[in-house]
Amino acid sequence: MKRFVPLPLKRFIDQLLGLAPFRARVITAEERLQDLERRLPGLQQGLQQELAELRAGQQHLAALEAEITELKAAAPPPAATLDFRNALSHENFQMVRVAVSENFIRGSGIEIGALNLPLPVAAGVRVRYVDRETEAELHDQYDELGMADVQFIDPDVVDDAEELRQFPDNSEDFVIASHVLEHLENPVRAFKNWLRVVKHGGVVYVALPDMRRCFDAGREVTSVEHVIRDYEEGPAWSRSMAFRDFGKIYVAFGMDKGLVEHLHGEARTAREATEAERLDRKNFSIHFHAWTPDAMAEMFLAIKNRYQLSFETELMLQNQDEVIFIFRKTVPRPGPG
Numbered sequence: 001m002k003r004f005v006p007l008p009l010k011r012f013i014d015q016l017l018g019l020a021p022f023r024a025r026v027i028t029a030e031e032r033l034q035d036l037e038r039r040l041p042g043l044q045q046g047l048q049q050e051l052a053e054l055r056a057g058q059q060h061l062a063a064l065e066a067e068i069t070e071l072k073a074a075a076p077p078p079a080a081t082l083d084f085r086n087a088l089s090h091e092n093f094q095m096v097r098v099a100v101s102e103n104f105i106r107g108s109g110i111e112i113g114a115l116n117l118p119l120p121v122a123a124g125v126r127v128r129y130v131d132r133e134t135e136a137e138l139h140d141q142y143d144e145l146g147m148a149d150v151q152f153i154d155p156d157v158v159d160d161a162e163e164l165r166q167f168p169d170n171s172e173d174f175v176i177a178s179h180v181l182e183h184l185e186n187p188v189r190a191f192k193n194w195l196r197v198v199k200h201g202g203v204v205y206v207a208l209p210d211m212r213r214c215f216d217a218g219r220e221v222t223s224v225e226h227v228i229r230d231y232e233e234g235p236a237w238s239r240s241m242a243f244r245d246f247g248k249i250y251v252a253f254g255m256d257k258g259l260v261e262h263l264h265g266e267a268r269t270a271r272e273a274t275e276a277e278r279l280d281r282k283n284f285s286i287h288f289h290a291w292t293p294d295a296m297a298e299m300f301l302a303i304k305n306r307y308q309l310s311f312e313t314e315l316m317l318q319n320q321d322e323v324i325f326i327f328r329k330t331v332p333r334p335g336p337g
């Protein structure tokens with residue numbers, strides 16, 4: 001069979017086989033110039049096309065940048081984050097409270113003594129506010145501390161935090177008491193009642209001022225024996241002692257804030273005593289007790305053991321000048337036998 005071999009290829013094979021001589025092809029400068037001139041319009045056209053594509057790309061990029069700027073302007077501000085460079089800011093303090101609340105506070109419950117700083121709660125959580133007095137009565141009490149213009153929560157229920165008479169056992173998903181326990185003469189009685197009204201599985205949120213970081217710094221730490229005696233004998237024995245302590249604090253605080261004139265020596269001691277008596281008569285809501293974080297932990301554990309209380313401590317967290325506790329009520333274990 002005859003094979004058809006294209007001519008240039010046949011010549012190349014012949015050259016390889018030595019049947020035809022190799023001939024060098026010399027390209028002249030003129031030919032090269034002609035070749036370039038021939039290709040130039042094509043090259044120019046290609047470059048113009050690339051330039052056009054580049055311009056279109058630039059326009060697209062500019063449009064995207066404009067869209068991003070627009071989206072950023074319309075977007076909600078980024079979620080707040082803890083700012084460790086400014087760890088002591090009020091924003092950080094509140095954010096820790098919010099984080100604890102969002103993690104532990106669910107359903108429907110009560111906050112005792114919210115006053116001007118109710119604990120923020122997640123959407124859908126229902127809170128009823130409890131205080132020992134109406135909003136107007138709270139102002140009567142607190143205005144002398146320079147709080148006349150501060151807005152207070154108007155309580156839904158007026159009740160005593162130590163008793164919570166209006167709340168049945170196991171009725172609430174949570175009880176919040178932030179900076180309240182130290183204001184109570186009988187903290188054990190109060191804590192037992194907070195556990196009483198919470199359902200099994202519910203939580204008691206307690207925040208207490210760290211006495212090392214507030215006006216209580218100079219006082220004696222409240223011991224476990226003290227609160228047990230308040231509970232078992234009644235708190236009358238320690239009341240005037242607490243008001244005497246608070247008389248001193250009131251005068252020092254008042255002098256600092258310009259609410260009390262500057263006094264020294266006997267005049268100051270006498271003023272401390274009169275303020276203590278006046279505030280006692282007014283049944284002013286003083287700090288009856290003062291704890292360090294260690295003393296708080298010791299107290300909760302001691303009363304849990306002594307009175308066989310059914311709860312677990314799920315959180316103890318220092319938040320600047322306060323300590324936050326989360327206690328979860330558990331089902332009592334059956335006793336022996």
Ligand SMILES: C[S@@+](CC[C@H](N)C(=O)[O-])C[C@H]1O[C@@H](n2cnc3c(N)ncnc32)[C@H](O)[C@@H]1O
Nearest residue numbers: 113114115117131132160161178179180183285
């Ligand atoms: C220092 S304020 C707490 C303010 C706020 N919860 C916070 O975290 O800063 C104390 C609150 O406890 C309330 N309180 C004091 N004794 C009470 C009692 N026996 N029963 C109910 N509320 C009481 C006071 O009226 C006040 O609203």
